[in-house]
Amino acid sequence: MLTKDELKNIKTLQxxxxxxxxxxxxxxxxxxxxxxxxxxxxxxHNEDGMLVGFLGSYYFGNKVEICGMVHPDYRRRGIFSKLLKEAVEEAKKREARTILLNAPTESQSAKEFLKNVPCTLAMVEYQMKWEKSLDLLDDSTVKIRPSISEEDIEAEIQLDVQCFGLNEKEARQYKLETKDLDTDKRLMIEAEGRIAGKMRLSEMNGESWIYGFSVFPELQGKGIGRKALSKVVKMQDENGFEIFLEVEAKNAHALGLYESCGFRSYHSQDYYKVTE
Structure with a gap:
């Protein structure tokens, strides 16, 4: 568990x-x-009494995403290479099947560094912000409610398996690791008399971020996702939150769905898959 001082130092360096x-x-x-x-x-990595290098690993079932930084005055000294080596070795010990290095698309220093790392561009992820430019759907055929039961948890696990490519063991482990996040609200989507999908809300500092939004494959293409997203956006807007989400660029259908609900892209992150 990170201390308050460690978190403060990370934020200052960031x-x-x-x-x-x-x-x-x-x-x-x-x-x-x-x-x-x-x-x-x-x-x-600390030097001269301060944090000058940091790297975080974020595990999502079989996948780990790695993101880090080095103080501008301490670059080209091998600090990030050392931190990355440690993180990749740890990921391999934990038998991560996919190791992704995350870098802002506009970061030239990251692009130069990655030229010397055995990796390939795997995807681009867009951060999107909701703009109050469209009327939201309000359809009573789709309901949003908290995830509260064992049946809900099982549905969340199956959605992770069917929609995000995790195997059952990984999905159960990921659910165990994330179930107690204090800033999170886990929501279930109901339609046609059954659980249709899920999403997770993370609320911090006046911002609401939508993660893990998914609908069972056999129920996709029926407008359930758009109706559910509209309901949640309307709710969060009425509660005074600025609303954000992330979507992979390779999923053109999902990108169009979010745009149809008033979300606009403002930033992107590149993900490089480690190849050895």
């Missing part, structure tokens, strides 16, 4: 690096604040 590079780093502070004491997921 703000400095983002200002210098005119970019946004994806450090998943909701996950940093909920770390387990049992696992090595964060890697630090």
């Amino acid at each position: 703000e400095l690096c983002e200002k210098e590079g005119k970019l946004q780093l994806k450090l998943n502070f909701d996950m940093l604040e909920s770390r387990s004491e049992k696992r090595k997921e964060d890697f630090f």
Whole structure:
């Protein structure tokens, strides 16, 4: 578990690096604040009495995403290479099947560094923000409610298997690891008299982020996703939140769905798959 001082130092370094590079780093502070004491997921490098290098590993079942930074004045000294080596070795010990290196699309320093890493571009992820430019659907045939029962948990696991490519063991482990995140609300989507899908809301600092949004494959293409998303956006807007989400660019249908609900892309992250 990270201490308050460690979290503060990470945030200070992040703000400095983002200002210098005119970019946004994806450090998943909701996950940093909920770390387990049992696992090595964060890697630090301190010099001159301060944090100058940090790398975080974020596990999602069989996949781990890695994102980090080094103070501009301490670059080209091998700090990030050392931290990355430690993180990749740990991921391999934990038998991660996919290791992804995350970098802001606009980061030239990241692109230069990755030229020397055995990896290939796997996907581009867009961050999107909701703009109050469209009327939202309000359809009573789709319902949103909290996830509260064992049946709900089982449906969430099956949705992760069918929609996100996790195997059953990985999906159950991921559910176990994320069920106690204090900032999260787990919601179920109901339609046609049955559980149709799910999503997760993370609320922090006046922002509401939508994650894990999925509908069972056999129920896709019926407008359930758009109706559910509209309901949640309307709810969060009425509660005073700015609303954000993330979507992989390779999923053109999902991108169109979000745009139809008033979301607009403002930033992107590149993901590179480690190949050895």
